[in-house]
Amino acid sequence: MLAIPLWIAVLLGQVSLKLTISPVLWHAHEMLFGFTVAVIAGFLLTAGKAWTGLDTPRGAVLAALAGLWLAARLAAVFAPYGVYAVLDLLLLPLVAAILISVLLRAGSRRNVPLGVILLLLALANAAFHGAVSGLIDIEPVRALHAGLALIVMIECVIAGRVIPAFTQSALPGVRLKVPPMLEQATLGTTAIALAVWVLGPAHVFSAAVLGAAALLHVLRLLRWKPMRTRSRPILWVLHLAYAWLPIGLALLALAQLGVLGVSSGIHALAVGATGGLIIGMITRTARGHTGRPLKASRLETAAYALVACAAVLRVLLPLLAPQHLVIWLVAAAAAWGIAFALYLYVYSPWLVSTRLDGKDG
Template sequence: MKTNSLPIFSEVKAAAQMQKGMPFLRLGFRPFYVGGALLAALIVPLWVAMFLGQLPLTPAVPPLLWHAHEMLFGFAVAIIVGFLLTAGKAWTGLATPRGAWLGGLAVLWLAARVASLLGPYALYAVLDMALLPLVAAILLTLLLRARNYRNLPLALILALLASANLFFHLAAMGALNLPAITPLYAGLALIVMIECVMAGRVIPAFTMAVTPGLKLIATVWVERVTLGATGLGLALWVFAPNGVVSLLVLALASVLHLKRLASWRPALTVKRPILWILHAAYAWIPVGLGLLALAQIGLVPVSSGVHALAVGATGGLIIGMITRTARGHTGRPLKASNPEVLAYALVMTAAVLRVLLPLLAPGLLGVSLIAAAVVWSAAFLIYLWQFTPWLMSTRLDGKDG
């Protein structure tokens, strides 16, 4: 009896040791989801107040650039980092940063956000440029050690995001003869590519998991053409805009994404909010690419396509994934509560108000900005209200993580 009980005792002891320390710092999603959601709730109302002249606040860079940068490299990057530091453990079976190491990464991210408003520009730039290279190196090391070559492109995209951020700061300081908005467009394009890759993996898989008998089999060459056209179209938009070629490639990518979404059978998800939000958010990718295509010949403002991708697609996919993954990694059922469904609806409403209302009624731009800011902020405040206590507590099932 004693001999047989030793392995069990060792496993229990090891599990107990792994669970030592603050629950908030056991996996990357915990601090970065809370930080990202808090920034999302605050930053948009702050920007609108500055834009309308109601808040005499002077950020480290001009307000428009500050808003765009912080939405991408503050909000979206926080969620991406939290997701990858969590998924990396599942993909490789290796430990990702936790405890003081994870806390240090989170504090570094937070310090950059504070410095963007209150610190000198040099401090802001140094702090802001430090996080992505660190996380890219961590992820690359894990993937190489585990020989998980399938996910290496994600580490590459993180490195490219870090490069875009570097070019932004060099341009903002005048050290690079480049419009500072160009690296920000490149950052958005890279984030959209991450979304396209990850959505192609998880959305059809999630849909099949809850639909008995459903088989969604992607055609490899169609997937490659879709992603290739998207990458090329976004690259042309960033580096060679306002041309017929960029218009045609972006339009092709938009159509291919519509076909891709239709093949995932979104109508089957209408009674499952935790799933339909991912389909609904993904629908903004073809909308955004289509609007960017029209912007190449001046039919719509570039900002319409940018915000379709940034608010509708990125915001929608983020609110969907940070609820789903946080539920799963805290040992809770994958079923959205009423407050979560309201948060989903509010983010989608924010996209409609910010993108479509100004196109239909340009004179209502100010109203649309205020209304979109209110509902966007409310969505992430709902997330914080429900999920912050969960993310600061141990898992319900007693497991580590």
């Protein structure tokens, strides 16, 4: 709600922050390893309990993890760089260790790769801080691209489980079946495409693999019958967000060919796919875990639409009318900020109260 409008104000010279890294790197890092990682950690720790039946952190331990996360966000602006880096590097390994321990104790080996991806995210974060401080001879932005790629892979895996399951449970009579070969090809090709994009130079081969991954995601989405969800906002928000994955991959493919800059593809994946999936999942899961019906209100639907508009304003309109870039950036930041303000307004009272049905949250 605050970080994106603040970033645009900094970018346009309206606000000055005493940052120890460049504002662009601060913005990109905090949205990936601050905002998105917090949501992923919360989701996986919550899901880990559902998958295994074993307790995950709550009470004082969970508060300590949240406090560590908040301390790193504040240190980015108010503390020396070394303090910021140390605090920022602690959270992901802790969450990964907790999740992997719970999964192994329960024998839930199917989900262990998600814990491994968290460790890889921690490694990408370490590479970022190492690059910024001169300890590693790579561009910091390459580590950020690796972080985005790993986040996209988490989204591909989780979306493949929850979107069809949620769709079937909400629409009686709808049966969704994606061929296992298509699932494997989609995930495998996406992993290869993102790895080539992160690790290699721009090349026609990487463009081809990214394009192939985009096509496979389109085929996967069509199998989920997205048009059947038009009357259910709590469903269509997830389908619409997922549609930004092939768009983002296709835009990255074009960037590999030099047709356009890499920013469009990155923001399609970050704003459209990641932002859309987050607003859809944090509303649905919060409703479920507070004992409320899984039906979005008008304010929540407005939040969904605003995040979708933010993606269009940040990704597509700058391609069509680059001369109005500042207008699009300000409008996108406003739409994003209002969307998450609506979430805060609706959900804050629910999240600080006991469940309506009296069960454990």
